[in-house]
Amino acid sequence: xxxxxxCDEMQKLARSWHKEGLSLGFxxxxxxxxxxxxxxxxxxxRHHDRVVVSIFVNPLQFGPKEDYTRYPRTFEQxxxxxxxxxxxxxxxxxxxxxxxxxxxxxVVVEKLPEPLxxxxxxxxxxxxxxxxxxxxxIVMPHEAYFxxxxxQQYRIIExxxxxxxxxxxxxxxxxxxxxxxLAMSSRNRYLxxxxxxxxxxxxxxxxxxxxxxxxxxxxSSVLTEKLKSFIVNEVxxxxxxxxxxxxxxxxxxxxxxRGHVLLALAVFLGNTRLIDxxxxxLEE
Ligand code: PAF
Numbered sequence: 223x224x225x226x227x228x229c230d231e232m233q234k235l236a237r238s239w240h241k242e243g244l245s246l247g248f249x250x251x252x253x254x255x256x257x258x259x260x261x262x263x264x265x266x267x268r269h270h271d272r273v274v275v276s277i278f279v280n281p282l283q284f285g286p287k288e289d290y291t292r293y294p295r296t297f298e299q300x301x302x303x304x305x306x307x308x309x310x311x312x313x314x315x316x317x318x319x320x321x322x323x324x325x326x327x328x329v330v331v332e333k334l335p336e337p338l339x340x341x342x343x344x345x346x347x348x349x350x351x352x353x354x355x356x357x358x359x360i361v362m363p364h365e366a367y368f369x370x371x372x373x374q375q376y377r378i379i380e381x382x383x384x385x386x387x388x389x390x391x392x393x394x395x396x397x398x399x400x401x402x403x404l405a406m407s408s409r410n411r412y413l414x415x416x417x418x419x420x421x422x423x424x425x426x427x428x429x430x431x432x433x434x435x436x437x438x439x440x441x442s443s444v445l446t447e448k449l450k451s452f453i454v455n456e457v458x459x460x461x462x463x464x465x466x467x468x469x470x471x472x473x474x475x476x477x478x479x480r481g482h483v484l485l486a487l488a489v490f491l492g493n494t495r496l497i498d499x500x501x502x503x504l505e506e
Pocket of ligand 1: 250251252278280283350353354372375
């Protein structure tokens with residue numbers, strides 16, 4: 223596996239692969255890799271002649287009070303995991319390489335970033351769409367893979383690619399969970415052993431929602447209240463950021479559940495903000 227740190231070197235290699243007619247799959251990450259990331263890498267490996275994974279902790283997508291400086295950086299471990307998956311290139315640029323002095327161009331999707339995580343993380347998705355656009359221009363993939371744990375991010379990138387006529391297929395991949403149901407996330411490392419136990423509450427809330435919906439409940443306000451009280455009763459120290467039922471394409475709130483609906487949750491345990499979600503396909 224080759225490690226490339228420079229944008230021009232990555233672009234040159236991608237161009238030569240294009241010339242040879244090779245297909246290129248891409249997995250953008252911020253490192254601290256887990257099985258969720260590796261499932262994306264394996265899917266890219268199954269479908270493409272060449273696979274590039276990027277590791278870049280993107281300062282643009284962290285708010286001033288967020289965890290940019292303490293975000294886990296585990297380069298050597300990540301590198302050996304990617305070597306085992308037969309990745310061709312690990313693209314590993316520095317902040318100065320991606321955002322040289324004078325950088326002042328951003329990519330903004332207008333509406334999809336407003337609800338859910340966008341409400342409590344202003345500017346976050348602008349940082350994501352800007353870095354992903356840059357990475358797409360540098361790596362020039364035919365297909366890029368995103369985990370559905372960050373469902374809003376996936377929909378925003380899908381929209382951006384459509385709106386800007388980027389010739390890249392965006393493939394969402396299912397959430398990968400720990401044996402007890404907790405969605406895998408690099409931020410799970412922040413949890414103390416007690417918080418880790420309690421973190422299961424997100425998955426349990428999703429299970430409760432499934433049960434209520436199976437029994438026929440369709441009113442979003444009834445379900446939302448039920449889930450919120452379940453979470454705070456079971457884990458009083460949990461701070462709910464949001465519990466929301468939204469249209470899975472537009473991410474707008476729905477009052478009655480029908481069609482393709484997303485239940486999305488964000489909950490703080492201590493200083494750690496955890497997210498999870500579940501899709502429902504309901505008859506009209
Ligand atoms: O999902 C992530 O890890 C990041 O938001 C991404 C897509 C790599 C952009 O920095």
